[in-house]
Amino acid sequence: MSSSTDHLVHKAVAPPTPAAKPPRRRPMSDKQFALVLILPAAAFLAVFVAWPLVKLVIDSFHDIAPLAGTRRFIGFDNYTEVLASSDFLHAALRTLLYTVVVVTLEFSLGLGAALLFNALGQRSRVLRTVFLYPLMIAPVVAGLLWRFLLIDNFGLVNALLTKVGILDRPADIGWLSDPDIVLISVALPDIWLTTSFMTLVLFAGLQNIPGDVLEAAKLDGANARQQLFRIILPLLRPVIAVALIVRGIDAARAFDTIVIQTNGGPESASTTLSLLIYRTTVRFGEQGLASAMGTLYLIAMLAVAIVTMRMIWRPGKGQS
Amino acid sequence: MTAVLDRLATKRALLWALLLGVVAAYAFPFLYLMLTSFKTPSDALAVPPTILPKVWSLENFAKALDTPGVTAAFINSITTAVLSTVISLVLAVPAAYAVSRFGTVSGRVFIVVALVTRMVPPVAIGVPLIGMMKTLGLTDTPVGTAIAHTTISLPLSIWLMVSFFEAVPAELEDAAKVDGCSRMGALIRVVLPVVSGGVAVTAIFAFLASWNEFLFALLLTAVKAQTVPILIANFQTQYGLQWGPMTAMATLYSIPVILLTLVLQRRIVAGLTLGAVKG
Numbered sequence: 001m002s003s004s005t006d007h008l009v010h011k012a013v014a015p016p017t018p019a020a021k022p023p024r025r026r027p028m029s030d031k032q033f034a035l036v037l038i039l040p041a042a043a044f045l046a047v048f049v050a051w052p053l054v055k056l057v058i059d060s061f062h063d064i065a066p067l068a069g070t071r072r073f074i075g076f077d078n079y080t081e082v083l084a085s086s087d088f089l090h091a092a093l094r095t096l097l098y099t100v101v102v103v104t105l106e107f108s109l110g111l112g113a114a115l116l117f118n119a120l121g122q123r124s125r126v127l128r129t130v131f132l133y134p135l136m137i138a139p140v141v142a143g144l145l146w147r148f149l150l151i152d153n154f155g156l157v158n159a160l161l162t163k164v165g166i167l168d169r170p171a172d173i174g175w176l177s178d179p180d181i182v183l184i185s186v187a188l189p190d191i192w193l194t195t196s197f198m199t200l201v202l203f204a205g206l207q208n209i210p211g212d213v214l215e216a217a218k219l220d221g222a223n224a225r226q227q228l229f230r231i232i233l234p235l236l237r238p239v240i241a242v243a244l245i246v247r248g249i250d251a252a253r254a255f256d257t258i259v260i261q262t263n264g265g266p267e268s269a270s271t272t273l274s275l276l277i278y279r280t281t282v283r284f285g286e287q288g289l290a291s292a293m294g295t296l297y298l299i300a301m302l303a304v305a306i307v308t309m310r311m312i313w314r315p316g317k318g319q320s
Numbered sequence: 321m322t323a324v325l326d327r328l329a330t331k332r333a334l335l336w337a338l339l340l341g342v343v344a345a346y347a348f349p350f351l352y353l354m355l356t357s358f359k360t361p362s363d364a365l366a367v368p369p370t371i372l373p374k375v376w377s378l379e380n381f382a383k384a385l386d387t388p389g390v391t392a393a394f395i396n397s398i399t400t401a402v403l404s405t406v407i408s409l410v411l412a413v414p415a416a417y418a419v420s421r422f423g424t425v426s427g428r429v430f431i432v433v434a435l436v437t438r439m440v441p442p443v444a445i446g447v448p449l450i451g452m453m454k455t456l457g458l459t460d461t462p463v464g465t466a467i468a469h470t471t472i473s474l475p476l477s478i479w480l481m482v483s484f485f486e487a488v489p490a491e492l493e494d495a496a497k498v499d500g501c502s503r504m505g506a507l508i509r510v511v512l513p514v515v516s517g518g519v520a521v522t523a524i525f526a527f528l529a530s531w532n533e534f535l536f537a538l539l540l541t542a543v544k545a546q547t548v549p550i551l552i553a554n555f556q557t558q559y560g561l562q563w564g565p566m567t568a569m570a571t572l573y574s575i576p577v578i579l580l581t582l583v584l585q586r587r588i589v590a591g592l593t594l595g596a597v598k599g
């Protein structure tokens with residue numbers, strides 16, 4: 001980052017000297033040139049992301065009947081209805097819980113694996129490759145796979161648990177049919193798919209910790225736990241922050257894996273916000289209502305995003 | 321002295337055993353899916369389940385490939401993913417270059433907006449996008465789906481490419497300019513070849529984002545442009561619970577990307593860890 005900011009400073013203080021080369025026929029300032037390069041991507045995002053978002057917000061103030069083709073401005077009525085609905089509040093809580101479960105488990109497992117890989121060094125490379133592949137698998141496939149593993153009567157998980165004596169009969173735990181635990185069960189494919197991401201990012205961070213820092217700590221008599229909590233984790237803080245944020249945002253938007261496993265059931269116990277919004281608009285055709293939910297969901301995500309962005313962006317960006 | 325060495329060796333062996341166990345457990349679910357796809361369809365539903373097939377059979381694959389629309393779905397998945405990758409790269413590479421090289425106000429605003437775009441839940445823009453694609457006549461076409469997928473992959477591509485461009489020393493282009501290259505010429509002839517590895521990584525991620533995407537494909541396609549993830553999802557509703565053929569289809573769809581991972585793993589790891597570790 002520093003090199004590009006230095007560059008900027010140079011450009012701002014002293015405009016490009018023509019000494020190197022005579023000006024071209026149509027000289028364009030660096031500013032204009034940059035704008036020309038950015039414009040296509042900016043236009044794409046404006047048309048296909050920003051404009052749909054504007055439409056979403058506009059729709060949220062309307063009562064829309066897609067079949068009859070009518071729409072009527074109703075002010076904040078959709079919002080009052082949404083905020084008073086227990087469906088929405090429960091779905092929001094579930095989304096939060098789901099995100100916390102996914103990110104916590106992924107982080108703990110990912111950090112554990114990263115520390116193991118780091119302790120064993122370069123010779124663990126082949127195993128790291130194996131660790132990588134779930135990242136490439138479609139969430140739909142992962143969802144179906146885990147549904148298959150978790151089926152009450154002939155799923156492998158319950159069959160194994162019965163074999164080792166934890167369960168009396170395979171049907172004793174209904175991973176995906178018991179409303180009390182289903183939100184944890186539907187998180188499994190997500191955790192399985194992306195723990196690798198945590199591991200890789202944390203592993204790369206660990207590799208950047210200078211060896212002599214840990215050596216010095218060891219000489220001072222720090223035990224493994226002290227090394228982890230006093231030295232490794234504090235040094236990894238920026239890496240951990242980015243990893244948690246990237247994964248947290250993805251987890252909060254999870255859709256595929258949950259739809260495939262339970263379609264939000266049983267009794268809506270795994271209906272997160274993405275699913276609720278999808279169902280409200282596609283199934284029930286309540287586009288105005290769904291747009292209000294979508295807008296609130298978006299605002300929450302952006303709030304989190306902006307807060308965290310400021311957290312990450314500050315160090316290194318300005319002056320280093 | 322030897323006692324200490326022995327203790328170290330034991331500790332190391334234990335760590336290796338632990339790591340092997342963890343990796344095996346992690347790799348096992350998909351291995352089980354693949355093994356199941358080689359069982360007979362009835363065997364796949366056996367109680368209690370077995371890990372290895374009793375009889376190795378290709379019946380599930382035959383059934384999966386016999387599903388109506390399966391060839392079209394594979395072609396659609398490839399077309400959509402390639403289109404989306406191309407659009408993503410064509411838009412992201414110049415923009416990321418400008419952001420990392422010129423550090424203008426517009427560039428800074430743009431990169432922040434692009435990153436914020438990554439936070440938008442697809443379900444929030446999905447329904448408005450349906451309407452827009454209708455207006456453009458792009459519903460149920462690979463182009464329409466590819467555009468929707470690009471809303472996901474473009475911010476990611478820009479983010480990755482900015483990091484790659486930042487690793488290129490500015491002196492390189494300055495030298496090229498002194499030698500008489502225009503700014504555009506310096507970008508195309510001097511900088512792009514240097515970051516070609518980065519472009520490849522970005523292409524992989526853009527491709528995967530589209531290849532694995534489900535929600536936009538579900539909203540924007542009906543029959544003609546249906547991609548494989550939708551077809552796989554339909555195995556459970558349309559045909560009851562056909563686990564055997566479903567596992568075969570899932571295996572067929574995942575094998576190409578898993579092979580890609582193995583071949584390009586170094587680059588993929590570099591791409592994954594780039595942004596986070598630099599921060």
